[in-house]
Amino acid sequence: MSKSRIEAFTDGVVAIIITILVLDLKLPEQHTWAALWQMRMPFVVYVASFLMIAEIWNFHHQMFAAVEKTDAHVLWANMNLLFWMSLIPAVTAWYGTDIFARPSAVLYALIVLPFNISFIILNHAVQHANQLSTKEGISADSERRNQWSLIINVLVIIITFFFPPFALLSMVLNVIIWLIPLRRVRR
Amino acid sequence: MSKSRIEAFTDGVVAIIITILVLDLKLPEQHTWAALWQMRMPFVVYVASFLMIAEIWNFHHQMFAAVEKTDAHVLWANMNLLFWMSLIPAVTAWYGTDIFARPSAVLYALIVLPFNISFIILNHAVQHANQLSTKEGISADSERRNQWSLIINVLVIIITFFFPPFALLSMVLNVIIWLIPLRRVRR
Amino acid sequence: MSKSRIEAFTDGVVAIIITILVLDLKLPEQHTWAALWQMRMPFVVYVASFLMIAEIWNFHHQMFAAVEKTDAHVLWANMNLLFWMSLIPAVTAWYGTDIFARPSAVLYALIVLPFNISFIILNHAVQHANQLSTKEGISADSERRNQWSLIINVLVIIITFFFPPFALLSMVLNVIIWLIPLRRVRR
C-alpha cells in the first residue's frame, strides 16, 4: 500500500473539514454592527476548532514523516481518525450557537477524546507495519503527551458537565499541550 | 495518460464526498439531550455510508496499486465509479431521516449495485490498458467477492422492499464482505 | 513555475465543483415514490453537467500531458478556465428546477461558450510558454473540434431562446463531440 496516497487522501479530507467548518459561520441577514457582534462566540469556537484540526493535521504530518511502509491496519486506523475528525464541524456549530447549554458543551468536550485514542491506535498500526522499534512512530515523548492530554480531557468533560463554557478552554488547552513540544522536535 | 493524475482526482472527489456526507448531519436547533437522541438513526446511517465510501476508496487504492498504464477507457470507467459515488450523500440523507420509509430504503439498497458493476467495468478497462493477464487488475479472489457482493445486494433490495430498515444492514454486510480478505492480501 | 502544482490545484478545484454539483440535488422531505419522481429532470440535468465537467477535466488532462514549462500566462489562463467552471453548479441548479423557463435555459446554454474560448486561450498560453510548434499544446485536430463546438454552441443558444429544453441537448452534444476523437488520440 502506498504511503503517499494515504497522505494525499488524508490531506484532502482534513482540508475539506477545516474549510466546511466555516460554512456554519453564516454572517447575519441584517447589515449592522450589532448583528456582527452577535457572531463573537460562534467565531471564537470556530477559531478553537480550526486550531484543533490544524494541530491534528500537524501531528499526523509528523507521525507519517517517519513512516516507510503502510498496510491495511494503518489504512483503517487512519480512516478511524478521519471519521472522528469529520464530526468536528457539526459539533462545533452546535456548541457555537450556545456555549452555556450543557448537551452541546459536553459533546464538544467529548469530541477530543477519540483523537487521543485514534492516535494511540494509529501509532501502534504504524509501528507494527514498519516492524521496528517504538521509535519509528511518534516518539515516546509524544506518546506521553498524548496520555497527559487524554487524562486532562476526561477531567474537562466532568468540569464541562457543571460549567459548559469550560469546553472551549479545553480545546485551547489541547492545542497548547501539543504545540509546546513541537519546538523541541523541529528539524 | 498519467495514472497519478487519475488517482489524485479520484482521491480529491472521494475525500469531498466522504466529507459532505456529514453536511446533512445537522445538529438540532434546541440544545437538549432529547434533541441529540433524535439524531441517532441519521448518525448510524452516516456511519454505514462513511464505512462504505472508505471501503470503496480502499478497493480502488488496491486496484490501482497494480496499474501501470491507463487510457481513455480507464479514465471513463473511473468517472463512472465517481458518478455513482457522488450520489451517496443525497441518498444517505434521505434514508437517514426515516429508515422505515420504503422509497428511500430501496434507493439506499440500490445505490450499492452500481459499485459492484462499476468495479467490474473498471477492472476490465485496467486489464485491457495494461494488456496483460487477468492478474494485473484486482485478483480473481477479489472478483469472486465482487460477484458474491452483487448477488447479496440484489437479494437485499428485495428484502428491503418489504422491510425498509434492512437496507442499513446491507451496507454493513458489504463492508464486512470487503474487509475480510484484506487481511490476506496485505503486504 | 511548477506544472505539478497547477495540475494539483486544478484537480482539487474540479473535484470540488463536480461534487458540490450534487449538493443542489436535495432529495425531497416526503418519503414517497411520487416525490422521488419529481427529481427526474434535476437529476438528468445533473448527469449532463457531471459529464461536461468530466469531459473538461479530461481535455485539460490531455493538454497538460504535453506541457513541460508553465509561466504566469498559463497560470492565469488556467484560473480563467476554473472561474467559468465554478459557475456550473449554480447554473445547473437553476436550470434543473425548470427546464422550460427561458432565462435559466439560455444561461445554461451560454455557460458552455467560455470553455471553448478558455481552452483556445489556455492552448495559446501553453504553446507560448513551451516556445515550440503548435503541436505541443492540444493537437490541430483538437483545435478544429473546439472551433466546431464553439459554432454549434452559438447555434444552440439561439435555438434555446425559442425552445428552452434544447439547452440540455446542447450539453450532451458537447460531451459527444469531445468524446469521439478520444478513441483516436488514446495511447
Place this chain on the structure above:
Amino acid sequence: MSKSRIEAFTDGVVAIIITILVLDLKLPEQHTWAALWQMRMPFVVYVASFLMIAEIWNFHHQMFAAVEKTDAHVLWANMNLLFWMSLIPAVTAWYGTDIFARPSAVLYALIVLPFNISFIILNHAVQHANQLSTKEGISADSERRNQWSLIINVLVIIITFFFPPFALLSMVLNVIIWLIPLRRVRR
C-alpha cells in the same frame, strides 16, 4: 517536515475556499431575467474575491518555489494564512448582498489586511528555515509591493467607512498591484 505536504494541504484548502465561495451565489427561485439581474452585485463581488484568492494562491506558489526546507514555524505561519483565507467566503457573501451597508463593507476591506501581514510572517519563517539570505523567500521587490499594498489597504478601510462600495474597488486594486510585477518575475 516535508514541503510537498504543506503545499498539497494548502492547495487543497485554497481549492475548497475558492469553490465554496460560489455556494453563496445562489440563483433565485423565480426563473426571470429580472431575478437574474438582481444577482449582478453579488456576482461582481464574487469575481473580485475569486481574483483575490487566485492572486494569494499565485503568490504562495511563487514564495514556495524558492523554499527548500520547512519547519514548525513555516507550518504555523502557513496555517495562519489559511485561517484568514477561510473567512473570505462568509465576508464576501455578507458584503455581496448589500454593498452600501457600512459594517459588511468595512469587514470586506479589513479582510485584506491579514494577508499583507500573514505573508510578511510567512516570508520571515521561510527565510529563517532556509537559513540563507533574504533572497530565498519572496524577493525584496515583492516585499516592497506587500508594504505598499498594506498602506493602501489601511487607507481603503478609512474611505470605505464613509463610502462602503469602495471596498469592492479595494479588492480589484490589490489584484492589480500584485499582478503587474508577475510579468517581470516570470521565468
